Amino acid sequence: xxxxxxxxxxxxxxxxxxxxxxxxxxxxxxxxxxxxxxxxxxxxxxxxxxxxxxxxxxxxxxxxxxxxxxxxxxxxxxxxxxxxxxxxxxxxxxxxxxxxxxxxxxxxxxxxxxxxxxxxxxxxxxxxxxxxxxxxxxxxxxxxxxxxxxxxxxxxxxxx
Amino acid sequence: xxxxxxxxxxxxxxxxxxxxxxxxxxxxxxxxxxxxxxxxxxxxxxxxxxxxxxxxxxxxxxxxxxxxxxxxxxxxxxxxxxxxxxxxxxxxxxxxxxxxxxxxxxxxxxxxxxxxxxxxxxxxxxxxxxxxxxxxxxxxxxxxxxxxxxxxxxxxxxxxxxxxxxxxxxxxxxxxxxxxxxxxxxxxxxxxxxxxxxxxxxxxxxxxxxxxxxxxxxxxxxxxxxxxxxxxxxxxxxxxxxxxxxxxxxxxxxxxxxxxxxxxxxxxxxxxxxxxxxxxxxxxxxxxxxxxxxxxxxxxxxxxxxxxxxxxxxxxxxxxxxxxxxxxxxxxxxxxxxxxxxxxxxxxxxxxxxxxxxxxxxxxxxxxxxxxxxxxxxxxxxxxxxxxxxxxxxxxxxxxxxxxxxxxxxxxxxxxxxxxxxxxxxxxxxxxxxxxxxxxxxxxxxxxxxxxxxxxxxxxxxxxxxxxxxxxxxxxxxxxxxxxxxxxxxxxxxxxxxxxxxxxxxxxxxxxxxxxxxxxxxxxxxxxxxxxxxxxxxxxxxxxxxxxxxxxxxxxxxxxxxxxxxxxxxxxxxxxxxxxxxxxxxxxxxxxxxxxxxxxxxxxxxxxxxxxxxxxxxxxxxxxxxxxxxxxxxxxxxxxxxxxxxxxxxxxxxxxxxxxxxxxxxxxxxxxxxxxxxxxxxxxxxxxxxxxxxxxxxxxxxxxxxxxxxxxxxxxxxxxxxxxxxxxxxxxxxxxxxxxxxxxxxxxxxxxxxxxx
Numbered sequence: 013x014x015x016x017x018x019x020x021x022x023x024x025x026x027x028x029x030x031x032x033x034x035x036x037x038x039x040x041x042x043x044x045x046x047x048x049x050x051x052x053x054x055x056x057x058x059x060x061x062x063x064x065x066x067x068x069x070x071x072x073x074x075x076x077x078x079x080x081x082x083x084x085x086x087x088x089x090x091x092x093x094x095x096x097x098x099x100x101x102x103x104x105x106x107x108x109x110x111x112x113x114x115x116x117x118x119x120x121x122x123x124x125x126x127x128x129x130x131x132x133x134x135x136x137x138x139x140x141x142x143x144x145x146x147x148x149x150x151x152x153x154x155x156x157x158x159x160x161x162x163x164x165x166x167x168x169x170x171x172x
Numbered sequence: 173x174x175x176x177x178x179x180x181x182x183x184x185x186x187x188x189x190x191x192x193x194x195x196x197x198x199x200x201x202x203x204x205x206x207x208x209x210x211x212x213x214x215x216x217x218x219x220x221x222x223x224x225x226x227x228x229x230x231x232x233x234x235x236x237x238x239x240x241x242x243x244x245x246x247x248x249x250x251x252x253x254x255x256x257x258x259x260x261x262x263x264x265x266x267x268x269x270x271x272x273x274x275x276x277x278x279x280x281x282x283x284x285x286x287x288x289x290x291x292x293x294x295x296x297x298x299x300x301x302x303x304x305x306x307x308x309x310x311x312x313x314x315x316x317x318x319x320x321x322x323x324x325x326x327x328x329x330x331x332x333x334x335x336x337x338x339x340x341x342x343x344x345x346x347x348x349x350x351x352x353x354x355x356x357x358x359x360x361x362x363x364x365x366x367x368x369x370x371x372x373x374x375x376x377x378x379x380x381x382x383x384x385x386x387x388x389x390x391x392x393x394x395x396x397x398x399x400x401x402x403x404x405x406x407x408x409x410x411x412x413x414x415x416x417x418x419x420x421x422x423x424x425x426x427x428x429x430x431x432x433x434x435x436x437x438x439x440x441x442x443x444x445x446x447x448x449x450x451x452x453x454x455x456x457x458x459x460x461x462x463x464x465x466x467x468x469x470x471x472x473x474x475x476x477x478x479x480x481x482x483x484x485x486x487x488x489x490x491x492x493x494x495x496x497x498x499x500x501x502x503x504x505x506x507x508x509x510x511x512x513x514x515x516x517x518x519x520x521x522x523x524x525x526x527x528x529x530x531x532x533x534x535x536x537x538x539x540x541x542x543x544x545x546x547x548x549x550x551x552x553x554x555x556x557x558x559x560x561x562x563x564x565x566x567x568x569x570x571x572x573x574x575x576x577x578x579x580x581x582x583x584x585x586x587x588x589x590x591x592x593x594x595x596x597x598x599x600x601x602x603x604x605x606x607x608x609x610x611x612x613x614x615x616x617x618x619x620x621x622x623x624x625x626x627x628x629x630x631x632x633x634x635x636x637x638x639x640x641x642x643x644x645x646x647x648x649x650x651x652x653x654x655x656x657x658x659x660x661x662x663x664x665x666x667x668x669x670x671x672x673x674x675x676x677x678x679x680x681x682x683x684x685x686x687x688x689x690x691x692x693x694x695x696x697x698x699x700x701x702x703x704x705x706x707x708x709x710x711x712x713x714x715x716x717x718x719x720x721x722x723x724x725x726x727x728x729x730x731x732x733x734x735x736x737x738x739x740x741x742x743x744x745x746x747x748x749x750x751x752x753x754x755x756x757x758x759x760x761x762x763x764x765x766x767x768x769x770x771x772x773x774x775x776x777x778x779x780x781x782x783x784x785x786x787x788x789x790x791x792x793x794x795x796x797x798x799x800x801x802x803x804x805x806x807x808x809x810x811x812x813x814x815x816x817x818x819x820x821x822x823x824x825x826x827x828x829x830x831x832x833x834x835x836x837x838x839x840x841x842x843x844x845x846x847x848x849x850x851x852x853x854x855x856x857x858x859x860x861x862x863x864x865x866x867x868x869x870x871x872x873x874x875x876x877x878x879x880x881x882x883x884x885x886x887x888x889x890x891x892x893x894x895x896x897x898x899x900x901x902x903x904x905x906x907x908x909x910x911x912x913x914x915x916x917x918x919x920x921x922x923x924x925x926x927x928x929x
Binding site: 033035036043044047048049050051052053054055056057059060062089090091093094099103106107108110112113114115116117118119122138140141142144145146147148149150151152153154155156157158 | 188190194195197198199200201202203204206207209297382383384385386387433434435436437438465467468659660661814815817818819821822824825826848849850854855856857858860862863
């Protein structure tokens, strides 16, 4: 039985301490140890983006990060995207634009889009599509997702 | 984006409210099968065959059982013996055996990835390690992967006892041909003799998968008292219950299936794979809950993709542009066990066109690939691809505009479908008209190697058994309950139909999908049937509820029931009036108000669609870029237009993947080489343009609100439309799916275009 490692990190701005085996991915620990099931398990091999989280504000596939790697770092999951008691503008726009159907890819898309708009507040359609190339969706054809991100970008720029 | 909208005005139907539960999905709170967690839960893993075809000589599980943390190991020996049951049900018994053999291989493994054994352990890592410790000795056999080869004499035989349905002459030879279906009308020889142009081509399509993101998963708890509870990702909770009952030989009433939110299905989550395994492991491990989640490579290699096919089609038309005859020979790969969708394909292939003389032969052939399952209009996209390419060729050779040619030959109400049924009110011509009038059709293309293609298609949609029940609360709100699994929004479309029927606000209805213990029977959410068939149940339920309310009010008012009227949310009899809410408050003090309804509609309104696509082909790389896509579809009546548009866009995108990139790539020995999203390439965000859905509404007479199924139709035209656009762009007629860059280059080089320097 591999020895467990004690890890300290910030998850959604909360200081967290957990122990895990070195072979466990961040995705596994978030979901199975910490009960944060909003980050979804799909391909589990870095090809679909359903498990996108922010690691020190960089979007990563949690299935490709070992849990021990987040020692001393800050992770934001979908649970940490919404402000207390409300919805992030991106979440709001996903609802308004019917940008989800089954919804399994949605948390990943929202986290990825947050990272996009943090860096590029006025992205072109092409920029949006290429940024989101690592997030697969099988239900929507991406049409309403892109529109939701475009609309959210406009709203966020207006608020500044 | 509507045209031809229906005349009647609805209060709720035709609007696009946000579904309350969607807030859970954007915040990560919605619970899918993968999210289930129970106290003291074990994790399961499956041993799968590395061979495409082999006899199992022995399985030794002792080392696996000895690994610390392992609580149970199962093989086919743990499945109940079905010999007697099969003997008692006759021919259909063979299907029961196939079902069991697919769950856990018994004598032979029949495809790479075929399950042989399963393990439950205290965590998923130990379970995976234990699987590696199971020792199997195989006698490796020669596999056969191609349908034409499988039908040849001397081909490796998958099932020693399989006899072809075509062998009515008594020929009892071993075969891989499971069945042969034939549809015929008129005299094709005479028909071809009348043609001034005849075109004939042989097409091939590869195996493709539904490509849902959430892998198959199941959590089972088999209690010591013999009650089995299953949480799973499925389109049909009652279907799962029925299958598990058969496989494990326990009564369905002792099985409770709880359908979780589903992360994509598209037809691939009807058949069970993990549920019986998790149940057996739960029982064998001392009645602990066991959770099993497939890896993505397991999903691709060992669930149910759709059939690869070889299709030869011949069509003839006269100089007036009328199709005079058509023949088709469809050979479909069923995978390891019989029952590909070739029969369905044979029935819909020529359905949009008036053809007096046709002959369609469909062959269902087993090969050493996973057992095929349904995929959005099963078997149809690759079949219609062939027909639409030939239609394009005929119209070009005869000098007709492609939409005009289809209009000339398009079916009308009263015409006969290929299966002999008569078309009721249908909207094919309306979709052609809407496409022709759409600005897309006449926008000029500006650059070299750009081309425009069109294609049409037909899909029958499904009926099936549905039920729904409701209870009225004291404040006038209604709890609506159904067993119809909500894949992408039917909770809301059903609530909307009930709101419309009852004349109450949509906000006053809460629709829930509950487990098999808590609601009446429903067939799975397949065949684009939920808004249609369960909608009929909901409509009937609404009528029943209003009737019940009328009766109760008649008692209160001391008038005959027939005198109580209801309109615009108000009950009245003479001068007396009460609103729906007021009545609810009064009645809640007395006998609870509950109602239910059940249906099994067989009269189903079919769909038609016509799509337009512009492409640009790079003659150096063979890559096809999609410039513009317009998808016109007759939906009967769009209950929730935004959802309908989403269905069209999603279906088109799957059709695009099928057309351009997706295929299973096998090594010679039958190992699947690309079981991952990296190499099984589905469309990504930069791959597709804004797809414009155009809703045409020709109400179906077989639904009270005119609904036709919408989900499947638009996966059908894309391969044909894209092929026709590629022809317009670079002059090659593609005969293969997918039309990936390498294949387009080969076609260009064969035509004499120079290879890159």
